[in-house]
Amino acid sequence: MSDVAPAVRLRGIGKRFPGVIANDDINIDVARGTIHAIVGENGAGKSTLMKILYGVQAPDSGTIDIAGTQVSLGSPADAIKHGVGMVFQHFQLADNFTVLENVVLGAEKLHGIGSAAREEIVRISDAYGLGVEPDQLVEDLGVGARQRVEILKVLYRGAKVIILDEPTAVLVPQEVDELFGNLRELKAEGLSVIFISHKLDEVLSIADEITVIRRGTTVATVDPAGTTSRELAELMVGSELPSPSTEASTVTERVTLHVADLGLPGENRPLLEAVSFDIHAGEVLGIAGVEGNGQAELVEAIMGMRPGATGTVRLAGQDLTELSTRKRREAGIGYIPEDRHRHGLLLDAPLWENRVLGHQTRKPWVRRGLIDRGASRTDTQRIVEDYDVRTPGVDTLARALSGGNQQKLIVGREMSGDPILLIAAHPTRGVDVGAQAAIWGHIKEARRQGLAVLLISADLDELIGLSDRIEVILRGRLVGSFDPGQVTPEQLGSAMTGAGGAA
Amino acid sequence: MTNLDPRLQKIGLGLLAPVLALVLAFLITSLVLVLAGDPVGEVWSTLLGVPAERNVANILNNATVLYLSGLAVAVGFRMNLFNIGVDGQYRVAAFVAAVVAGEAWLPGAANTVLAILAAMLAGAAWAGIAGVLRAKRGVSEVISTIMLNFIATGLVAYFLRRVAVREEGSNDIGTKEIPEGSRIPGFQIGEGSTTEVYGFIFLAALAGFTYWFLLNRTRFGFDLRATGKSTTAAVASGISVTRMTIVAMLLSGAVAGLVGLPLLFGDSYSYGSTFQSGLGFAGIAIALLGRNHPIGIAIGALLFAYLDEQSNPLQILVGVSPDIVAITQGVIVLTVVISYEVVRRYGVRLEQHAVARALEAGRPTAGDKEEEARA
Amino acid sequence: MSAVTRRLPRLWWLGAAVLVLLAISVLRVVTGAEDLASSGTVRATLIALVPIMLAGLGGLWSERAGxxxxxLEGMMVLGTYGAGYFGYHYGAWAGVAGALLMGAIGGLIHATATVVFGVDHIISGVAINIIAVGAVQYLASLTFVGLPGGGQTQSPKLDNVGSITIGPLSDALGEVEDQNIFFVSELAAVARAMVTNLSLLVVLAFVLLFVTYWVLWRTSFGLRLRSTGESPSAAESLGVAVLRYKFVAVLISGALAGLAGGFLAMVASSNYRDGQTGGRGYIGLAAMIFGNWRPGGLLAGSGLFGYTQTLGLRQGGTSVHALLLAVAVLAIGLAGYQLWRKQVRLAVGILVAAAALITVYAAIDVVPGDFVNITPYVVTLLVLAFASQRLRMPAADGQVYRRGSAG
Structure with missing residues (x-):
């Protein structure tokens, strides 16, 4: 593509974890002065690759060339020395430190920790329009400002290559625009940006080149000018792009879940405000939205896990508003949580104990306050078979299972409690394609059985394919209702960012 | 090891860790002895000999006390709560029990039962302060129980002075003696020993059984263990973590309240300024060694009591200070934690391989397991 | 609110000290408790304060690194022995070095367990407290038995490090102190304590307090060290050798705690004795928490705890009795402030407490010593319970960090 050596050249990078291949034969060239996007599904191996490039983890095979010289990166310090900087998805900032302290940390030799450093920070901030003030405390900064501090940290160290890991996941649309403005400035200065994402529209709008990773390996590098997001998506998931599709409507007249005027106060603005909707028996209601717009709070408020929530929640006529989480579950809610490791499982407990979790008051495994291990084991075995959980046995620790199998166990458990409402938050996040198809099947089955389903997902295809109706959530409010039979991902996207008018 | 039945393998791994810890502690103690120029061989042959018959009762008595202390700590551990305050809790409880039993408002055994209940209540209340502070104000129970230990010492000393009767011919003061009918009789083992084993040992065993049953067989125990393993998952499953925190501390304190009672009802019959202190910290070591399992704790308590008893003649026989045993016990605390962690990771790896084998039919995909490799 | 504490004026501690002294002067005049601020009390307070402060400094280093x-208690215990052994055999300053060294060995164990092996910090601390007590008893019977004045539970008499006395000034200030002039006498008493028999170790302790502040907050070494306690993964992602800094911090922590023990053996008394620390390591920890993990706050905390301890020892029942009144007055002031902030219920609660205190003040003449002794612990519990939102401990304090967790 150009005569000069590429800013970064990766050849044959491989990385194995015990029993798993995370990266295999990765080949990427990043040209100088460009924005190079790397896209792939959650869990395709992008993060591992970036950790290798930043020296956090060492590759098992392959070579890394930076500006034409082969390097070995044993630690982040090595990477920094070679001009590679990284902005992590989860910001690496000390909240109780000032911006100055966060920036100079580890690079005190450059300009000290005093006024010289302060001047340099102001200079860089002004040069790239970052608007960062050195003496502010990081904890007082918003998300966008924190990200700019992260970028400034990298620039302060004189990085020529900047890696951004899922930088837009936490940003609202205006902040995304600002970020993209910053990135274009960096590019204009001759820096190279590696932009990791799974949001195809963003990638298409900002990148000069796009490399697609699937199952740990690079499958193609394409020019965004001649590519559509559909084509990218197919590259990401392979030819067999599974498309969820709902059969004939099973929606009934019976209202199962009635939510009225749900609110949740937050620190600056309400996390939820005036949220009202009904879900009928046999209906799947999909909630679309940019992450962090109140989806998690909505689910937790319905589950009774958020003290301070206002409004009414009724389940099949029963008022849940004053009830505890346990009582709500007993009333017939199945809950597939967003973060299965934190909310769905006891990782260090055997599967049969995990089967009891959330159903501690149900017969037959709990009777008169006592746990019946035999009954629980038997029922866990049933779930393992019915839901195709790949495990040596029910005494295996949940931690030892793969993500997809953990999720299938959770789905099986939640479906076994005779729920009338199933809340599924990102049910297929981070699971393999096989498990994904199975989980979609189970949700459809639940719908056929007359359950009401509340589906939260960041995957618009999943939402459109499974839902009977889609509500868009933006800054804690429902801002539009769509018929999945007619809506396009583009229309949803603009409603989610508040750009387009809602129906 | 991989072809064993998984449950057998689990037991094997469970035994491996404490054995490893004891061996390590043995080596480190030997190293200290060598450096100090003390006779290593003689020390160990004295320590690890078969206890004389007259010492067995002492060992059992000490073990009873240590067992209860370990149990109290273990209740907290099961919920990820660190009850460092067993010391203060049993001090308050023993004092309250001594006053109640000494006043003898009820006759005979009824008085005993009342005093035991009072002790459990006092211990629970004292620990409950830390529980409430943790649950409602987010105060680390480690710091608050340390503070409460010292406060207990001061308060008990003050109230002791208010209610005390001076023992004849001594400067020590104590509460009124418990009437004979309300004491818990001991029993003799063997012929050559005059020391009686505390009758309280049966109550301790009962406490151990109750602990096991409550935690492993009941829904309450399930909730408590679930909260200890993952607060977030517990909340999502409908457990009130605030309530569990307070209840767990109350329970831990109630058991702690029993710690001083074997001594009170079987030996001293009153609470005085010389009442044994410092049993709470040994409880932490024993709970760790016994891995919070009632039988494991019993073995740990017996081991510690055995070492203590066997160390007594060290000074006379080989001219080495018996305090060497405290070093061993302290080192065990460290090695036991380290070896459990090493063995745990080894176990998880074994299990993951087993899962991988079970999956061989369906090839695991790259991304699927990535997050787990990070865990 | 944390922003307020951060923007305290530079010499806030000087102003605070003057205010405290002024308050004590008023209290003396009102209640007639003459011993509240005599030079003897001030000197004894210094002696009581230093070990608490040094232990707290040890805690500060360690906890700032997470x-x-x-x-700390066990490391102090090791320090008492170190001072006893090296002080007896090689002289006073060798005793100081020995205390530092033995404490550092305790720190080495803690660092190895927590930083290298990832043992839970509390468990390791408990283990060290058990080991330390056993070790010094074992070592004492190994090394002190048979020495003149030595035995299983104590070392022979130790030399003290030097002390500073400026004779004429001391006498002159003594005269002023005896005049009982409002505030002036108190000021003279404090000054007199500074120029009369002031142990060099006391001076060293205050130098260490300042050095700690300077190193931790004014150097890049300190910045890195604190970053490992605030956000170790951020630090590692920027190339800071997190584990190394933590290790060093815990070593220094142990040495300072050891010095605290050495001070007890050499200055506060004149030989090593079994059980000498009496829980001061925990008070040091409490003082550090009270001081919000900052050196200035730590000084205030150790001052408060040292002062109550001193009053407790100097037949302080009367003095503490007088302090009750002061606390009651403070509480009324606080209630007024809360009322102004429209926190009526809180204000009423505080007023009730103040009324209770005044009742107690009127009802009794002397506060029992047991209650004086538990004051530091009660104060710390109250601070934790009611001001915990104002406390700012290092964000990653107590968490085990493993290498490679960045990102």
Whole structure:
């Protein structure tokens, strides 16, 4: 593509974890002065690759060339020395430190920790329009400002290559625009940006080149000018792009879940405000939205896990508003949580104990306050078979299972409690394609059985394919209702960012 | 090891860790002895000999006390709560029990039962302060129980002075003696020993059984263990973590309240300024060694009591200070934690391989397991 | 609110000290408790304050690097022995070095366990407290038995490090102190304590307090060290050798705690004795928490705890009795402030407490010593319970960090 050596050249990078291949034969060239996007599904191996490039983890095979010289990166310090900087998805900032302290940390030799450093920070901030003030405390900064501090940290160290890991996941649309403005400035200065994402529209709008990773390996590098997001998506998931599709409507007249005027106060603005909707028996209601717009709070408020929530929640006529989480579950809610490791499982407990979790008051495994291990084991075995959980046995620790199998166990458990409402938050996040198809099947089955389903997902295809109706959530409010039979991902996207008018 | 039945393998791994810890502690103690120029061989042959018959009762008595202390700590551990305050809790409880039993408002055994209940209540209340502070104000129970230990010492000393009767011919003061009918009789083992084993040992065993049953067989125990393993998952499953925190501390304190009672009802019959202190910290070591399992704790308590008893003649026989045993016990605390962690990771790896084998039919995909490799 | 504490004026501590002294002067005049601020009380307070402050400094180093150290008590115990052994054989300053060294060995164990092996910080601390007590008893019977004045539970008499006395000034200030002039006498008493028999170790302790502040907050070494306690993964992602900094911090922590023990053996008394620390390691920890993990706050905390301890020892029942009144007055002031902030219920609660205190003040003449002794612990519990939102401990304090967790 150009005569000069590429800013970064990766050849044959491989990385194995015990029993798993995370990266295999990765080949990427990043040209100088460009924005190079790397896209792939959650869990395709992008993060591992970036950790290798930043020296956090060492590759098992392959070579890394930076500006034409082969390097070995044993630690982040090595990477920094070679001009590679990284902005992590989860910001690496000390909240109780000032911006100055966060920036100079580890690079005190450059300009000290005093006024010289302060001047340099102001200079860089002004040069790239970052608007960062050195003496502010990081904890007082918003998300966008924190990200700019992260970028400034990298620039302060004189990085020529900047890696951004899922930088837009936490940003609202205006902040995304600002970020993209910053990135274009960096590019204009001759820096190279590696932009990791799974949001195809963003990638298409900002990148000069796009490399697609699937199952740990690079499958193609394409020019965004001649590519559509559909084509990218197919590259990401392979030819067999599974498309969820709902059969004939099973929606009934019976209202199962009635939510009225749900609110949740937050620190600056309400996390939820005036949220009202009904879900009928046999209906799947999909909630679309940019992450962090109140989806998690909505689910937790319905589950009774958020003290301070206002409004009414009724389940099949029963008022849940004053009830505890346990009582709500007993009333017939199945809950597939967003973060299965934190909310769905006891990782260090055997599967049969995990089967009891959330159903501690149900017969037959709990009777008169006592746990019946035999009954629980038997029922866990049933779930393992019915839901195709790949495990040596029910005494295996949940931690030892793969993500997809953990999720299938959770789905099986939640479906076994005779729920009338199933809340599924990102049910297929981070699971393999096989498990994904199975989980979609189970949700459809639940719908056929007359359950009401509340589906939260960041995957618009999943939402459109499974839902009977889609509500868009933006800054804690429902801002539009769509018929999945007619809506396009583009229309949803603009409603989610508040750009387009809602129906 | 991989072809064993998984449950057998689990037991094997469970035994491996404490054995490893004891061996390590043995080596480190030997190293200290060598450096100090003390006779290593003689020390160990004295320590690890078969206890004389007259010492067995002492060992059992000490073990009873240590067992209860370990149990109290273990209740907290099961919920990820660190009850460092067993010391203060049993001090308050023993004092309250001594006053109640000494006043003898009820006759005979009824008085005993009342005093035991009072002790459990006092211990629970004292620990409950830390529980409430943790649950409602987010105060680390480690710091608050340390503070409460010292406060207990001061308060008990003050109230002791208010209610005390001076023992004849001594400067020590104590509460009124418990009437004979309300004491818990001991029993003799063997012929050559005059020391009686505390009758309280049966109550301790009962406490151990109750602990096991409550935690492993009941829904309450399930909730408590679930909260200890993952607060977030517990909340999502409908457990009130605030309530569990307070209840767990109350329970831990109630058991702690029993710690001083074997001594009170079987030996001293009153609470005085010389009442044994410092049993709470040994409880932490024993709970760790016994891995919070009632039988494991019993073995740990017996081991510690055995070492203590066997160390007594060290000074006379080989001219080495018996305090060497405290070093061993302290080192065990460290090695036991380290070896459990090493063995745990080894176990998880074994299990993951087993899962991988079970999956061989369906090839695991790259991304699927990535997050787990990070865990 | 944390922003307020951060923007305290530079010499706030000087102003605070003057205010405290002024308050004590008023209290003396009102209640007639003459011993509240005599030069003897001030001197004894210094002696009581220093070990608490040094232990707290040890805690500060360790916890700023994210390692909770409840092994301070054990490290102090090791320090008392170190001072006893090296002080007896090689002289006073060797005793100081010995205390530092033995404490550092305790720190080494804690660092190895927590930083290298990832043992829970509390468990390791408990283990060190058990080991330390056993070790010094074992060592004492090994090394002190048979020496003149030595035995299983104590060392022979130790030399003290030097002390500073400026004779003429001391006498002159003494005269002023005796005049009983409002505030002036108190000021003279404090000054007199500074120029009369002031142990060099006391001076050293205050130098260490300042050095700690300077190193931790004014150097890049300190910045890195604190970053490992605030956000170790951020630090590692920027190339800071997190584990190395934590290790060093815990070593220094142990040495300072050891010095605290050495001070007890050499200055506060004149030989090593079994059980000499009496829980001061925990008070040091409490003082550090009270001081919000900052050196200035730590000084205030150790001052408060040292002062109550001193009053407790100097037949302080009367003095503490007088302090009750002061606390009651403070509480009324606080209630007024809360009322102004429209926190009526809180204000009423505080007023009730103040009324109770005044009742107690009127009802009794002397506060029992047991209650004086538990004051530091009660104060710390109250601070934790009611001001915990104002406390700012290092964000990653107590968490075990493993290498490679960045990102």
């Amino acid at each position: 390692v909770v150290n409840i092994g």
